[in-house]
Amino acid sequence: MCGIISISSDKPFTSEELLTRLKRLEYRGYDSWGYWNGKKLTKEIGRITISDDKEPVTQAISHTRWATHGGVTQENAHPHRAGKVTIVHNGIIENWREIKKDLEAKGKTFLSETDSEVIVQYLNHEREQGKEIHNIIPAFMNTFKGTFAALIMVDGDENVYAAKRDSPLALGICDGRLILASDIYAFSDITKQAIFFDNDEWAIITPKTYMFYKDGKKLDKQPQTFEWETLEEDKKEYPHFMLKEMHEEPSVNRRLIDSLATDQKESFEKLVSLIKKARKTVFTAAGTAYHASLLGASFLHQCGVNAQAIIASEFENFITIDKDTLVIAVTQSGETMDVIEALKYSKANGATVASIVNVPYSSIERMSSLSLQILAGQEVAVASTKAFTNQASMMLALAQAFGYENGLDALPKKLSGILSLEPELKTLAEELHEQHDLYVLGRKLGYPVAREIALKIKEISYVHAEGMMGGELKHGTIALIEDGVPVISLIYDDDAKMRGSTQEVRARGARVVVIGTTKDADIVIPADSEAEFAILASTVGQLLAYHIALARNCPIDKPRNLAKSVTVL
Numbered sequence: 001m002c003g004i005i006s007i008s009s010d011k012p013f014t015s016e017e018l019l020t021r022l023k024r025l026e027y028r029g030y031d032s033w034g035y036w037n038g039k040k041l042t043k044e045i046g047r048i049t050i051s052d053d054k055e056p057v058t059q060a061i062s063h064t065r066w067a068t069h070g071g072v073t074q075e076n077a078h079p080h081r082a083g084k085v086t087i088v089h090n091g092i093i094e095n096w097r098e099i100k101k102d103l104e105a106k107g108k109t110f111l112s113e114t115d116s117e118v119i120v121q122y123l124n125h126e127r128e129q130g131k132e133i134h135n136i137i138p139a140f141m142n143t144f145k146g147t148f149a150a151l152i153m154v155d156g157d158e159n160v161y162a163a164k165r166d167s168p169l170a171l172g173i174c175d176g177r178l179i180l181a182s183d184i185y186a187f188s189d190i191t192k193q194a195i196f197f198d199n200d201e202w203a204i205i206t207p208k209t210y211m212f213y214k215d216g217k218k219l220d221k222q223p224q225t226f227e228w229e230t231l232e233e234d235k236k237e238y239p240h241f242m243l244k245e246m247h248e249e250p251s252v253n254r255r256l257i258d259s260l261a262t263d264q265k266e267s268f269e270k271l272v273s274l275i276k277k278a279r280k281t282v283f284t285a286a287g288t289a290y291h292a293s294l295l296g297a298s299f300l301h302q303c304g305v306n307a308q309a310i311i312a313s314e315f316e317n318f319i320t321i322d323k324d325t326l327v328i329a330v331t332q333s334g335e336t337m338d339v340i341e342a343l344k345y346s347k348a349n350g351a352t353v354a355s356i357v358n359v360p361y362s363s364i365e366r367m368s369s370l371s372l373q374i375l376a377g378q379e380v381a382v383a384s385t386k387a388f389t390n391q392a393s394m395m396l397a398l399a400q401a402f403g404y405e406n407g408l409d410a411l412p413k414k415l416s417g418i419l420s421l422e423p424e425l426k427t428l429a430e431e432l433h434e435q436h437d438l439y440v441l442g443r444k445l446g447y448p449v450a451r452e453i454a455l456k457i458k459e460i461s462y463v464h465a466e467g468m469m470g471g472e473l474k475h476g477t478i479a480l481i482e483d484g485v486p487v488i489s490l491i492y493d494d495d496a497k498m499r500g501s502t503q504e505v506r507a508r509g510a511r512v513v514v515i516g517t518t519k520d521a522d523i524v525i526p527a528d529s530e531a532e533f534a535i536l537a538s539t540v541g542q543l544l545a546y547h548i549a550l551a552r553n554c555p556i557d558k559p560r561n562l563a564k565s566v567t568v569l
């Protein structure tokens with residue numbers, strides 16, 4: 001959430017290069033953007049437009065914003081500048097009100113409504129008192145509460161300064177330049193060497209040198225080599241990344257299944273033995289990854305394992321954690337702040353922490369004692385598709401290790417078959433796209449899928465959609481069913497209870513669409529097990545959501561108000 005980047009270079013570069021790199025982080029937020037290159041301050045609302053400013057510079061900082069404090073305005077866009085100091089910030093300052101009040105009492109005038117401007121006004125004020133920036137940064141880190149990855153430039157100073165607490169920050173070691181960024185995508189096309197900041201570290205960066213500090217001591221941090229495919233900037237023949245990513249599902253699913261028998265075999269077996277050793281296993285996640293976690297909990301539960309899935313943002317409020325608990329974070333980005341907080345709480349209570357991630361070297365991978373990768377490759381579209389399919393498949397693989405019978409190996413081929421249903425789903429979407437409300441019903445493994453399909457529809461088409469347990473419908477929501485209201489029913493193998501719920505809405509005039517395994521279903525899924533049905537029906541839902549959004553002319557890959565990586569609480 002918010003992307004930051006700086007370049008410190010031997011050879012001059014232009015804003016065009018800086019912004020091309022910043023654009024690689026745009027999925028982290030796209031409300032506004034800006035940069036400071038020592039000569040020029042630019043701030044704009046909306047998506048990043050690559051500047052034609054050819055002025056050569058050797059250092060710059062930039063930011064792409066997902067608004068938290070203060071609306072989407074030019075004043076609230078980063079960088080923020082005070083006196084000779086300029087900063088960009090990702091994170092949330094908790095005690096900004098007190099510090100702002102104090103600075104206002106000292107005569108400072110604020111130009112924006114952001115918590116971030118308080119950082120720059122503080123740094124500038126301290127400089128005006130005659131202090132050096134390298135002495136001010138540790139004081140800033142002691143004074144400010146909350147989360148931050150901040151990049152700082154001072155007029156007339158050739159260094160870029162960086163400080164981190166909880167928000168992600170990495171230093172890319174490139175030929176003739178050093179690049180600080182929120183994540184490795186920003187520089188993964190030109191280097192495979194990076195240093196990852198740990199909490200409460202700060203650094204001084206020049207084009208060739210880096211010095212890291214923590215608690216008043218100099219640190220000896222070494223670069224590590226990372227493996228990560230180069231960003232797929234090209235949508236190829238697809239009009240949207242979301243569609244391209246759905247079409248990658250069969251191949252990335254095969255890659256995951258193969259790796260669990262080869263490269264990741266040892267880690268996978270370790271995770272299985274951690275589950276066996278634990279008194280209970282708790283998955284924690286947010287959004288789409290939570291729905292995959294619900295599937296995981298249900299798969300394991302069916303194998304006699306004590307397993308639960310708890311939404312990360314409510315983790316502390318709904319579960320007791322102790323040293324016999326295994327907590328498994330499920331996360332595409334590996335950076336979701338609610339999940340990080342749930343893991344900190346788990347560790348503080350003695351639990352063992354493992355994770356299932358997509359982005360390697362992410363904060364959550366690094367804070368886990370064991371981490372498995374879902375190998376979906378980079379997801380560019382904000383709505384998660386191929387990552388969900390691989391998260392759910394990882395869950396299925398785990399259940400298989402506990403005796404759950406399933407056809408994991410046949411899944412990639414079946415996913416290809418599902419993609420060929422696209423014309424039917426397009427026709428259905430064209431019929432449904434003008435509706436204001438839509439309900440998706442499921443039971444057992446169909447319940448998480450119902451929620452996931454509804455989430456996809458909400459996220460990208462802005463149609464109100466509710467995914468719920470078929471059995472719960474009669475306890476309230478059925479009051480909303482009237483003539484023509486669309487209800488999607490997920491029915492595996494003629495399940496009598498789901499048939500019953502479906503009849504109840506049909507009797508009240510609902511326009512019912514059955515996604516099922518029997519021939520009379522509107523969309524027939526050739527699944528041989530309930531688990532297979534759950535995963536394949538999710539892909540059907542992704543395609544349907546995509547075509548509803550397309551018919552409504554929505555900006556599919558970057559829906560309003562959302563971001564792919566949510567690094568604030």
Ligand code: G6P
Pocket residue numbers: 286287288289330331332333334335336339382383384562563564565566
């Ligand atoms: C955001 C994204 C969702 C994602 C959720 C959890 O809300 O827009 O697509 O499911 O975060 O993200 P994670 O990276 O932890 O899976």
